[in-house]
Amino acid sequence: MKTNFNLENLLRENIKSLKPYSSARDEYKDVTITEMIFLDANENPFENGVNRYPDPQQNNVKDLLSEIKGVSKENILLGNGSDEILDLIYRAFCEPNKDNVITLPPTYGMYGVLANLNAIENRKILLNNNFQPNVNKILETVDVNSKILFLCSPNNPSGNSFTNDIVEELLIKFNGLVVLDEAYIDFSDKESWLKKIEKFPNLVITQTLSKAFGLAGIRLGICYASKEIIKVLNNIKPPYNINELTQQRAIVRLQKIGEVKNEISQLISERNRLKKELECCVNYIEKVYNSDANFLLIKVDDATKRYKQLIEYGVVIRNRTNEPLCNNCLRISVGICEENQKLLRALKKIQ
Ligand SMILES: *Cc1c(COP(=O)(O)O)cnc(C)c1O
Numbered sequence: 200m201k202t203n204f205n206l207e208n209l210l211r212e213n214i215k216s217l218k219p220y221s222s223a224r225d226e227y228k229d230v231t232i233t234e235m236i237f238l239d240a241n242e243n244p245f246e247n248g249v250n251r252y253p254d255p256q257q258n259n260v261k262d263l264l265s266e267i268k269g270v271s272k273e274n275i276l277l278g279n280g281s282d283e284i285l286d287l288i289y290r291a292f293c294e295p296n297k298d299n300v301i302t303l304p305p306t307y308g309m310y311g312v313l314a315n316l317n318a319i320e321n322r323k324i325l326l327n328n329n330f331q332p333n334v335n336k337i338l339e340t341v342d343v344n345s346k347i348l349f350l351c352s353p354n355n356p357s358g359n360s361f362t363n364d365i366v367e368e369l370l371i372k373f374n375g376l377v378v379l380d381e382a383y384i385d386f387s388d389k390e391s392w393l394k395k396i397e398k399f400p401n402l403v404i405t406q407t408l409s410k411a412f413g414l415a416g417i418r419l420g421i422c423y424a425s426k427e428i429i430k431v432l433n434n435i436k437p438p439y440n441i442n443e444l445t446q447q448r449a450i451v452r453l454q455k456i457g458e459v460k461n462e463i464s465q466l467i468s469e470r471n472r473l474k475k476e477l478e479c480c481v482n483y484i485e486k487v488y489n490s491d492a493n494f495l496l497i498k499v500d501d502a503t504k505r506y507k508q509l510i511e512y513g514v515v516i517r518n519r520t521n522e523p524l525c526n527n528c529l530r531i532s533v534g535i536c537e538e539n540q541k542l543l544r545a546l547k548k549i550q
Contacts (some may be wrong), residue, residue, distance in 0.1 A: 203374045206427050209346060214291050214435065216461060222255055222438040252444040260446050263453035264421065270393055273426045279440050281382060281407045281420030282309055286433050287376060288422075289317045289402065295450045300347040301340060303332050304521040305356055307380060310349040325523055330357040330488075338372055348373050350390050351380040353387050356519050356530045358490030360389045370399045376428075378403045385463055386470070387412035387491035393423055400425050411463050411494060414452055417445040466493050470533045473543070481546045482549045485527075494532045502527040505549065512545035 207215070210302040223240035244251050261272045278284035293300065295318035302310045304323050314321035322345070324336050332350065341348075348369060370377050381404055384391045396402050403424040409415040419441065422432065452459065474495055477487045483505070486498040500504050502520035506529060509516060519529040533539065 204238070206400065206425075206431075209292050209375060211290075211292060211294050211433065214431065217434060218436055219434040224252055224253070224255055224403065225438070243303045249443045251443070253267075253441060253446055255438045256444055257441050260419075260441070260449050266451060267456055268391075268393060268423075270396070270423055271321070274396060274423050274429055276429045276436070277441050278420040278422065278425075278436070280409065280418040281380070281422075282313075282424045283418045283436075283440060284405055284432070285309060285378070286313050286317075287436055288347065288376070289313050289319060291435055292376060293317055293319045293378055294344075295319065298344045298346045299342070300349065301337060301345060302349045303337075303351075305330075305354075305519070305525050306349070306351045307382075308353045309541075310351075310450050326354075326355040326357070328524070330354060330359050330524070332361060332369065334365055334368055334372075337369065341373060341375075345373075346375045348375060348377050350377060351382075353381075353383040354493040355492065355523065356494070356496055356517070356522065358383075358488055358492045358496050360387055360495060364369045367487055370395075370402055374401070375526070376401050376403050378405065382404050382407050383492035386467060386493045387407055389491060394424055395480055396425060403428060408449060408452070412459055412467075413462060414448065417448050419449050443521055464474065465534050465535075469536060469539055470495065471500075473531075473533060473539050477546070480543070482550070484546075494530055496525070496530050498528050498530055499527075500527065502529050503550060505529060505546075508549040509542075509545055512548070514542050514545050515541075 238254055242252065257277050260277060264275060265272045268280050276284065278287065299320035299322050300314055300323060301322050304327050305326065311321050322340050324333055326338055327333050337348065350361060350366060350369065350397065350431055351357060352366065366379070379402060381391055384406060392402065392404055396404065403422060406421045408417065408419040470490060470493065474487050477484050477495065477497060483500040484497050488496040502518055506516065506518040519525040519528045519530050531542065
């Protein structure tokens with residue numbers, strides 16, 4: 200259990216006293232007169248489907264998410280992609296030119312980009328050779344200004360999940376926020392940490408509709424945390440951060456959760472098939488790492504050469520050779536069956 204955590208102490212001073220912008224639609228609450236007319240927000244009254252401002256609290260989207268994920272609405276905040284959520288967390292908790300965050304490369308690049316953008320020191324502690332966090336080094340690096348520890352599990356670009364023991368130890372021993380990025384959790388057979396947000400008041404989980412839910416184009420990220428943390432982030436988010444078209448498309452998709460699950464299981468079986476094919480049949484591939492995500496990291500003889508050769512064959516993958524611990528590594532997203540076949544044919548031809 201967590202004892203030394205105090206949300207109030209972590210918050211920036213200016214955020215503690217902040218009064219949120221109150222939008223027209225925030226003020227009017229659930230009055231049940233049937234024929235209400237809305238002359239409060241200077242909208243154009245001619246109906247075209249999107250002439251009104253969207254629901255600033257995205258209640259219909261949250262109702263569906265709450266049901267699917269088994270989390271109460273008060274524990275959910277939506278953002279314009281996970282990227283907006285991560286930025287909100289920085290702005291709520293990290294004092295520019297004073298505080299620091301901890302990231303564990305090789306990992307998702309946005310944590311570091313947002314640190315730079317917000318003038319926050321990024322203390323990088325490399326994962327160990329199994330791509331697991333180095334708990335002792337992390338705890339040695341922490342000081343009173345360490346506000347956030349970013350854990351990405353399953354991790355991008357390595358594809359593995361961090362062990363439960365390690366995540367739990369970090370949640371207990373680190374007294375700042377632990378942001379656990381679960382962008383790829385729906386491709387994993389390991390359980391999400393969602394059920395633990397009550398137990399660990401410093402746990403913030405981010406997920407997204409960009410990957411397993413197939414909606415990268417609408418930009419919808421999800422944050423799950425204690426009511427107290429969600430309330431803070433709600434106070435500082437732009438009032439209409441999730442546009443109406445995004446809300447509509449998310450609702451349609453979440454109502455067809457069966458379709459989503461079907462696509463996920465197809466991608467998982469394609470990932471496993473692709474892994475076997477890569478291991479057995481391409482001689483310059485030295486290693487295919489285990490993956491709990493919808494991509495595979497492979498180690499080859501010469502990543503940059505192979506990357507360029509594949510482009511000649513019309514196949515674009517990601518060259519990760521310049522990332523720490525990823526020398527000569529390539530990251531390959533799992534496509535539909537025909538795409539994976541095309542990839543395999545190209546890989547075999549370029550010997
Ligand atoms: C793709 C990805 C995201 C998704 O970001 P969005 O802004 O929601 O599209 C988040 N975290 C990681 C690690 C990712 O790889």
